[in-house]
Structures are given as C-alpha cells and as structure tokens.
Amino acid sequence: MILETADILDIVNNNPNYALIQAAKDQHKKLYMHYTGIGIENYIEDLDEFLREGAMDTLEKLIKGNKDIISRVMQPRNKIYTAKGGLWQVNLPDDVQTDFAVYLSQITEGMTLNDWIKQRVQPNYDYDPNSLIQIEINSDNEPYPKLRCIDEIYDYFPNGRALEYVCFEVSKEDAAAYVGMGMLPPNLPLATKIYRLIDDSFDRIIYLGFKQGRTKYSEGDLNISSELPN
Numbered sequence: 660m661i662l663e664t665a666d667i668l669d670i671v672n673n674n675p676n677y678a679l680i681q682a683a684k685d686q687h688k689k690l691y692m693h694y695t696g697i698g699i700e701n702y703i704e705d706l707d708e709f710l711r712e713g714a715m716d717t718l719e720k721l722i723k724g725n726k727d728i729i730s731r732v733m734q735p736r737n738k739i740y741t742a743k744g745g746l747w748q749v750n751l752p753d754d755v756q757t758d759f760a761v762y763l764s765q766i767t768e769g770m771t772l773n774d775w776i777k778q779r780v781q782p783n784y785d786y787d788p789n790s791l792i793q794i795e796i797n798s799d800n801e802p803y804p805k806l807r808c809i810d811e812i813y814d815y816f817p818n819g820r821a822l823e824y825v826c827f828e829v830s831k832e833d834a835a836a837y838v839g840m841g842m843l844p845p846n847l848p849l850a851t852k853i854y855r856l857i858d859d860s861f862d863r864i865i866y867l868g869f870k871q872g873r874t875k876y877s878e879g880d881l882n883i884s885s886e887l888p889n
C-alpha cells in the first residue's frame with residue numbers, strides 16, 4: 660500500500676484501526692501480567708463480603724501468579740535450540756559466506772541470531788503476540804532487527820501476516836535522536852505530534868503544526884521532515 664496525503668491525514672486524525680490496536684494492547688497487558696507477575700495486583704478482585712479488613716493487602720503481597728507454571732510448561736520448546744541434525748543453508752557466493760556468518764554471530768545486542776530469537780523474540784511473542792520485528796540500520800550502515808512493542812504502535816493495517824502500513828507515535832527520546840540525525844528540525848514545541856509512518860514505498864518522519872486545542876489537522880499542517888525509500 661502506498662499512502663497519499665489524504666491517507667496520512669486520515670491515519671493521524673482518525674486512527675482508523677484504533678479498536679484493533681487497543682484490543683492488542685489490552686491483551687499484551689494481561690499476558691505480561693501472567694508471564695511476569697508484574698501488575699498482578701490490578702487483577703485481584705476485592706471481595707469485601709468474604710475478606711476481613713486488611714486481608715486484601717496481605718493477599719496482594721503473597722500472590723505469586725502464573726510465572727512459574729508458564730515457565731515450566733514452555734521449557735520443552737528450548738530443545739529447538741539444542742536439537743541435533745537439520746540443515747542450515749545460506750544461498751550466497753562463497754567469498755561472502757564467512758563475512759555473513761560473522762554478521763549473524765553478532766546480529767544485535769552482541770548476540771547471535773539464534774540467541775536473540777531464543778532470549779528476546781520467543782518470550783516477547785508469549786506476552787506481546789501483536790508486536791513487530793523491524794529491520795533498522797545501525798551507525799555502521801548495517802541492518803539489524805529490533806522488536807517493536809504493541810504499546811509503541813499508533814496504528815497499523817494488517818493484511819494476513821503482512822502490514823500495509825505501520826504508524827509509530829515518536830517518543831521524546833526518539834525525537835531527540837532524529838533531530839541529531841537531521842531528520843527533524845530542532846526546537847519544535849513540546850506538544851508537537853510526531854509520527855514515523857512506513858508503507859510499501861517510504862519510511863517517513865512527519866510532524867503536525869502545533870496549535871493549542873487542535874484535534875484535527877489539514878494538509879497545511881502536515882510536515883514531512885524525512886522521507887526515505889524502502
């Protein structure tokens with residue numbers, strides 16, 4: 660899908676897939692609670708008629724959640740990474756095979772590709788099944804994979820297992836990095852809405868002209884500060 664100006668304005672103004680994204684975020688929050696135990700106190704029902712005064716506080720301190728049982732149930736799949744046999748094949752010329760093997764041995768965070776999948780991707784998809792793996796470019800101009808949590812996503816439009824587009828609401832930290840790379844102008848008002856919008860043709864950084872109380876934007880408010888071809 661290639662987005663036109665009208666499509667971009669519809670995304671930032673109307674968030675057309677809000678219900679889908681919000682349901683995915685709610686699912687992530689609940690699965691994360693089951694998987695890690697974090698936030699479990701928010702899911703305990705206070706039954707006043709059955710609990711004495713103060714018992715709820717004790718219950719919140721003692722409850723353990725499902726972290727342990729989930730870990731034990733999922734443990735057999737670790738055999739995927741220790742099983743013998745199988746075939747790993749790269750269809751590349753012989754003169755670059757060695758360099759590519761070195762590249763895969765330090766794909767990101769100092770991990771091999773297999774370790775990154777095992778330690779990052781696999782558990783992430785247990786509690787954030789609607790997150791994305793995005794291919795970014797590092798400071799050495801080499802591609803590397805990056806997990807994008809569903810909480811980072813403002814809008815996307817799925818088509819089967821692929822996405823027609825994805826829109827991220829840019830954080831203050833990322834905005835500062837984009838300014839440093841010359842992809843955003845400096846000194847934008849703090850309340851400026853900044854998005855990263857990726858479709859089949861372009862990876863864009865856009866920001867909207869800030870006006871107090873503005874909730875809808877027109878073509879004159881739309882500024883594309885960076886547009887890289889995919």
